[in-house]
Amino acid sequence: MNPNELKLKQVLADLFDMPAEKVGDDTSPDTVSKWDSVNHLSLVLAIENAFDVSLTEEQSVEILSYPLIKAVLQEHGIKF
Amino acid sequence: MDTSPLQQALSRARAEKTLGAYTALANAARKAPAAGNIEELKIAVLRNLTVEPLLPAIEAEVALSGFRPEVYLGGFDSIAADVFSPESPFFQFQPGLVIVALWLEPLAPTLTQRHLSLKPADVEAAIDAVVGQVSTILQRIRAGCAAPIVINNFPSTSRPTLGVLDAQLRSGQTWSLLELNRRILQAAKALPDVFIADYYGIFAELGFRNAFDERYWHKGRAPMGQKALLPIAQVYGNFIRALKGKAKKCLILDCDNTLWGGIVGEDGLQGIEIGANHPGSCFRDFQNELLNLHDRGVILALCSKNNEADVMEVLTRHPEMVLRKDHLAGWRINWDEKATNIERLVEDLNIGMDSVVFVDDSEFEIDWIKTRLPAVRTLLVPRDLSKLRSILLEEGLFDSLSVTEEDRQRNRLYIAERQRKDIEASAGSFREYLLQLGLEAEIGSPGEMEIARVAQLTQKTNQFNLTTKRYSEGDIRRLVDDPRSDVFHLRLKDRVADLGLVAVAIVKYSEGLAEIDSLLMSCRALGRGAEDLLLAHLLNHALERKGARKVLGRYVPAAKNQQVKNFYPKQGFTLAGERPGSTEWAIELSARRSYPDWIRVTIPRSERESQ
Numbered sequence: 251m252n253p254n255e256l257k258l259k260q261v262l263a264d265l266f267d268m269p270a271e272k273v274g275d276d277t278s279p280d281t282v283s284k285w286d287s288v289n290h291l292s293l294v295l296a297i298e299n300a301f302d303v304s305l306t307e308e309q310s311v312e313i314l315s316y317p318l319i320k321a322v323l324q325e326h327g328i329k330f
Numbered sequence: 331m332d333t334s335p336l337q338q339a340l341s342r343a344r345a346e347k348t349l350g351a352y353t354a355l356a357n358a359a360r361k362a363p364a365a366g367n368i369e370e371l372k373i374a375v376l377r378n379l380t381v382e383p384l385l386p387a388i389e390a391e392v393a394l395s396g397f398r399p400e401v402y403l404g405g406f407d408s409i410a411a412d413v414f415s416p417e418s419p420f421f422q423f424q425p426g427l428v429i430v431a432l433w434l435e436p437l438a439p440t441l442t443q444r445h446l447s448l449k450p451a452d453v454e455a456a457i458d459a460v461v462g463q464v465s466t467i468l469q470r471i472r473a474g475c476a477a478p479i480v481i482n483n484f485p486s487t488s489r490p491t492l493g494v495l496d497a498q499l500r501s502g503q504t505w506s507l508l509e510l511n512r513r514i515l516q517a518a519k520a521l522p523d524v525f526i527a528d529y530y531g532i533f534a535e536l537g538f539r540n541a542f543d544e545r546y547w548h549k550g551r552a553p554m555g556q557k558a559l560l561p562i563a564q565v566y567g568n569f570i571r572a573l574k575g576k577a578k579k580c581l582i583l584d585c586d587n588t589l590w591g592g593i594v595g596e597d598g599l600q601g602i603e604i605g606a607n608h609p610g611s612c613f614r615d616f617q618n619e620l621l622n623l624h625d626r627g628v629i630l631a632l633c634s635k636n637n638e639a640d641v642m643e644v645l646t647r648h649p650e651m652v653l654r655k656d657h658l659a660g661w662r663i664n665w666d667e668k669a670t671n672i673e674r675l676v677e678d679l680n681i682g683m684d685s686v687v688f689v690d691d692s693e694f695e696i697d698w699i700k701t702r703l704p705a706v707r708t709l710l711v712p713r714d715l716s717k718l719r720s721i722l723l724e725e726g727l728f729d730s731l732s733v734t735e736e737d738r739q740r741n742r743l744y745i746a747e748r749q750r751k752d753i754e755a756s757a758g759s760f761r762e763y764l765l766q767l768g769l770e771a772e773i774g775s776p777g778e779m780e781i782a783r784v785a786q787l788t789q790k791t792n793q794f795n796l797t798t799k800r801y802s803e804g805d806i807r808r809l810v811d812d813p814r815s816d817v818f819h820l821r822l823k824d825r826v827a828d829l830g831l832v833a834v835a836i837v838k839y840s841e842g843l844a845e846i847d848s849l850l851m852s853c854r855a856l857g858r859g860a861e862d863l864l865l866a867h868l869l870n871h872a873l874e875r876k877g878a879r880k881v882l883g884r885y886v887p888a889a890k891n892q893q894v895k896n897f898y899p900k901q902g903f904t905l906a907g908e909r910p911g912s913t914e915w916a917i918e919l920s921a922r923r924s925y926p927d928w929i930r931v932t933i934p935r936s937e938r939e940s941q
Contacts, residue, residue, distance in 0.1 A: 264350040264357070
């Protein structure tokens with residue numbers, strides 16, 4: 251697996267307290283109970299921390315699923 | 331090897347130091363079984379900002395300090411509801427530590443947003459208003475609970491409106507923030523056990539562009555950026571470690587390429603680099619910081635593969651050296667492997683292995699110590715020598731909450747201990763040796779001069795400590811004032827040095843019964859019979875002044891207090907009960923117990939007169 255994919259899965263796993271293997275395309279606020287509005291803020295900070303990027307306001311709202319986070323990170327030049 | 335999820339998360343957090351690893355550790359710590367042998371630390375967080383992203387990092391710091399975190403999070407901006415009612419869930423939670431996290435803007439929007447609209451008198455009034463609010467919160471908390479409180483001061487988060495002009499003004503934005511923080515410190519100092527988390531300093535270190543996240547301030551009242559979360563949490567961790575006796579106490583140093591540049595055995599006294607010019611200046615700055623630590627009471631020692639004579643020559647004869655022989659509590663300079671040398675040093679100094687920090691420039695030595703002595707914290711000399719000085723301060727490893735006179739004297743005492751060992755070698759029997767030491771003790775009840783040191787001893791003493799109860803200054807003050815309890819302190823000196831205030835006993839009384847709540851002594855006073863004296867004194871006091879007929883003592887095993895396991899039976903107590911996690915011992919009082927005859931005892935006049 252792509253190292254960035256592993257890293258992103260670990261970020262979500264750490265934050266939402268789930269196994270990294272369970273993180274996939276269906277991972278979103280609909281399937282993860284701990285993904286609420288407060289934790290969404292922590293998620294943005296955790297992603298920025300792990301990938302050393304700064305998300306725009308629009309991007310920070312957009313990242314509402316695992317595939318969408320990947321898409322936003324790709325805009326920052328992170329390869330998946 | 332322990333591979334519980336908590337242990338794994340701890341190792342990962344120590345190795346990675348990332349937000350993710352800290353978050354995972356917080357999750358693991360929350361799930362750790364409550365019945366385990368990990369002590370719980372209850373932290374209440376009262377706040378007027380969104381601290382949720384910070385909270386897991388604080389919980390991780392609690393876990394890294396060896397405790398299981400339990401958190402009460404006050405409602406957003408509902409501090410008043412929590413502190414004004416004694417029945418509030420906050421007070422009912424009975425926290426062991428209170429964190430008050432305040433952001434300035436909601437408290438004083440004009441001060442932050444429209445400073446320019448304020449006349450100097452208005453600025454002062456606005457500062458008064460904020461300080462008034464903060465003082466009230468602190469007083470209300472203190473009225474309802476005795477736990478230490480950590481409140482933050484306010485950081486700078488933007489450039490001043492007036493640009494270069496601002497710094498010229500007596501009541502500009504720059505001035506008013508500094509003045510406000512000075513006044514917050516005053517308000518904190520007015521109450522016992524209130525401490526400042528220096529957000530101003532943390533933001534200055536990180537820069538407000540890194541630390542302050544305007545996006546989430548606007549969207550969710552969460553002002554801390556991702557780069558600020560771990561440094562802020564670490565500050566709270568340093569408070570926890572200082573309060574709970576987990577701070578480091580001893581620094582063991584390699585010599586070549588750690589204290590100076592080059593190898594003394596090869597380059598010679600003249601060839602090593604230390605002094606005003608690079609790279610010698612990096613080592614000189616490092617040594618200056620070592621002296622600062624020494625003055626704070628950190629014990630310094632050397633462990634080096636070298637000829638002892640070569641190192642001693644540098645210490646005594648090199649004109650540019652800052653560190654000298656007299657700053658050192660001990661050394662092991664030989665060609666043996668370093669783990670054994672460190673073990674021997676730690677034994678000589680009578681300290682715990684987990685209170686040791688070791689610095690070396692060799693990755694091999696660092697890895698060796700990590701493997702052989704995992705409790706020791708290791709620091710590698712950085713490749714970039716200009717960063718050498720800062721490795722000593724970065725993590726706040728040695729942070730304490732007071733610097734007492736004893737701290738300043740401590741290293742001198744270890745030097746005296748070396749001299750005492752010489753006397754011991756020349757004396758005959760042990761008692762003869764004790765008589766030769768010319769011991770003098772003073773026993774009293776702590777006054778304002780002693781309270782900080784007494785509290786510090788309860789927080790820091792791990793080995794000769796029967797119950798390992800930790801008390802704050804406020805707790806001690808209450809115990810002194812309460813007629814149902816007594817606090818005794820013991821000062822000790824001998825013909826070589828004044829050891830200072832080294833032992834504490836806390837006794838609680840009820841009908842005919844005295845209970846020894848705490849009995850502890852600094853390790854440096856061991857082996858002189860001061861514990862016999864203190865116990866005899868408190869037994870006599872209980873019998874003659876409190877009318878007690880029976881005294882109870884308890885031994886509560888902790889990580890490092892094995893040496894006092896049989897203290898009570900040796901003192902003539904008999905087993906009165908066993909509970910999980912403690913044994914209880916009792917003695918009937920009938921006659922006065924005599925004091926050890928090798929110590930000259932003084933009891934201050936005030937103590938005697940009230941008898």
